[in-house]
Amino acid sequence: MAGWEEIRAEVLARIRSRAWPLGALIPGEAALAQEFGVARATVNRALSELARAGVLERKRKAGTRVAALPVRKATLDIPVIRAEVEARGEVYGLRLLRLEIGRPPVPVVARLGQDLGEMVHVQTLHLASGRGFVVEDRWLNRSVVPDPIPDFGAVSVNEWLVAHVSYASGDISFSADAADGWEAEALGVAAGAAVFVTERCTWAPEHPITWVRLVHAPGYRLSTLL
Amino acid sequence: MAGWEEIRAEVLARIRSRAWPLGALIPGEAALAQEFGVARATVNRALSELARAGVLERKRKAGTRVAALPVRKATLDIPVIRAEVEARGEVYGLRLLRLEIGRPPVPVVARLGQDLGEMVHVQTLHLASGRGFVVEDRWLNRSVVPDPIPDFGAVSVNEWLVAHVSYASGDISFSADAADGWEAEALGVAAGAAVFVTERCTWAPEHPITWVRLVHAPGYRLSTLL
DNA sequence: AAGTGGTCTAGACCACGCA
DNA sequence: GCGTGGTCTAGACCACTTC
Incomplete structure (x- = not known):
């Protein structure tokens, strides 16, 4: 386990498998970094991407939780x-x-x-x-x-x-x-x-x-x- | 000049003011990091965000250029x-x-x-x-x-x-x-x-x-x- | 082959938001 | 307060692409 994309995939898998249920609080960055054997920044990158995608909700102090009602985010291209x-x-x-x-x-x-x-x-x-x-x-x-x-x-x-x-x-x-x-x-x-x-x-x-x-x-x- | 958001703003300003024209190659991350007095990772964050927004196009070895025909990207929320x-x-x-x-x-x-x-x-x-x-x-x-x-x-x-x-x-x-x-x-x-x-x-x-x-x-x- | 961006690390400080 | 995520640093290695 090394890259942030692998970590993102693993986190997603845990959410999809309900190991981390909808609305639940997941472990902090430091804990995950230790578990996966990577730097905290790498975990941060993975979790930030998932938050941007609407899968996770992150708040300082409160921690990171799985979005209860996942709001899918889609990116539209608005060309000339x-x-x-x-x-x-x-x-x-x-x-x-x-x-x-x-x-x-x-x-x-x-x-x-x-x-x-x-x-x-x-x-x-x-x-x-x-x-x-x-x-x-x-x-x-x-x-x-x-x-x-x-x-x-x-x-x-x-x-x-x-x-x-x-x-x-x-x-x-x-x-x-x-x-x-x-x-x-x-x-x-x-x-x-x-x-x-x-x-x-x-x-x-x-x-x-x-x-x-x-x-x-x-x-x-x-x-x-x- | 410190945070990546300030750097993003400065880069955007240079693009909008045509100091860096549409389609032009801009300086590399290392050069910008030195100019702004920040770490390369900070410049990278700023430029990556602009690339995600469709303002810049980045390629390894080729460098970073201002998008010629900016494709605006909009994020839609698809709620339940x-x-x-x-x-x-x-x-x-x-x-x-x-x-x-x-x-x-x-x-x-x-x-x-x-x-x-x-x-x-x-x-x-x-x-x-x-x-x-x-x-x-x-x-x-x-x-x-x-x-x-x-x-x-x-x-x-x-x-x-x-x-x-x-x-x-x-x-x-x-x-x-x-x-x-x-x-x-x-x-x-x-x-x-x-x-x-x-x-x-x-x-x-x-x-x-x-x-x-x-x-x-x-x-x-x-x-x-x- | 060489240069560029992409990523990772280990450590640090800070801002926010709960209690 | 104090714990959490957000960010920054300095350095390193790697992947991709063009030359």
């Missing part, structure tokens, strides 16, 4: 749309549908957490081999966009942001919705069709950067390994 | 449904709609990767404060279910599995779909309404355990911090 299209072996295309300056609707202001007044509104259509793949509806903080405004018909806003604007945090959510009139038209599907929607909001340390809603063509799947 | 309902402050309820033994349809067999012959088919409805919350359609490997079959009207299959069956791996995917006839009826919505669908497949090291499709009531959102 162009990369996603190309990964499918299709040809990426981009069409700028609308670019204007105006005040965002109330729900968008609410999500951003503050009213920035006028913002840059961009609507684009991402194409995979000529077919509509994703419709993007985005509001951008004017202060992050230079004057003149970059050509968002050549480089998608997302890719431009990644390369030119630093940011700190954000959130993302997924839902199902019925395709809106113009969204359905852009994607070439019937209005009201069930579509997968991604909504993202990002902030720089001190101010909002952008809010975006991505409507994916029917059949879209987001998947990952558990 | 009961916990999800209770976290909303609602009362959880469970109703067993169907329990039978039979052969799964072809798409399910395909997903599982092998034909197990007859399987246990369970359909349940999860309720939040009496309203339909999730419809579950599940096929279980007969060999993981004891005889007699547990009371899946009292404890959901998922919770029973968590507590009684060890497993190794699986995958999960999310999509949008139009609600099917019986699903719509169970949820109390119009047939064809846009619903959020979670599909999960899990395997023990050597054999499939279960395939499940969860249809969430309209309005369901899956969200996380980036």
Whole structure:
């Protein structure tokens, strides 16, 4: 018994075999290190990984226990749309549908957490081999966009942001919705069709950067390994 | 400059400020350790975290470079449904709609990767404060279910599995779909309404355990911090 | 062959959170 | 307080990859 991965496996095995039941306190790092004949840091690495995966819950002083109701954690990759299209072996295309300056609707202001007044509104259509793949509806903080405004018909806003604007945090959510009139038209599907929607909001340390809603063509799947 | 989090922040700042441009090779761990006045292990921890987040790409011998097309990684929590309902402050309820033994349809067999012959088919409805919350359609490997079959009207299959069956791996995917006839009826919505669908497949090291499709009531959102 | 990141060790100090 | 996990160090060896 040597590497942290072997130790992680052994600990997992004890949990799966109910040698360490759900909710139970397991021995401390020092004890396990001695039992396995490794340094405490190695045990720490193994247990930390399991905690990150949601299998264990660790607290200073309280010790480490097996999670009672294991909350599985899955890691999602959120690629740039162009990369996603190309990964499918299709040809990426981009069409700028609308670019204007105006005040965002109330729900968008609410999500951003503050009213920035006028913002840059961009609507684009991402194409995979000529077919509509994703419709993007985005509001951008004017202060992050230079004057003149970059050509968002050549480089998608997302890719431009990644390369030119630093940011700190954000959130993302997924839902199902019925395709809106113009969204359905852009994607070439019937209005009201069930579509997968991604909504993202990002902030720089001190101010909002952008809010975006991505409507994916029917059949879209987001998947990952558990 | 001391902790790995500070070093991570400093490295991030250099990337965001384009001092280290996208795709560029950054100094080795040893050099950074000297510059920051810390041990190499500390730099390693900081860079490893950034690599896990998709900001850096690391390869032995080749060195560490800034990811050219940053793939954001988001971590999703996949809770047990009961916990999800209770976290909303609602009362959880469970109703067993169907329990039978039979052969799964072809798409399910395909997903599982092998034909197990007859399987246990369970359909349940999860309720939040009496309203339909999730419809579950599940096929279980007969060999993981004891005889007699547990009371899946009292404890959901998922919770029973968590507590009684060890497993190794699986995958999960999310999509949008139009609600099917019986699903719509169970949820109390119009047939064809846009619903959020979670599909999960899990395997023990050597054999499939279960395939499940969860249809969430309209309005369901899956969200996380980036 | 050589350079880079990945891991391990033995020891140490510290922060947190219970009592 | 005091026990636990979280982190840092200095040094070492190893695995992988490119040259």
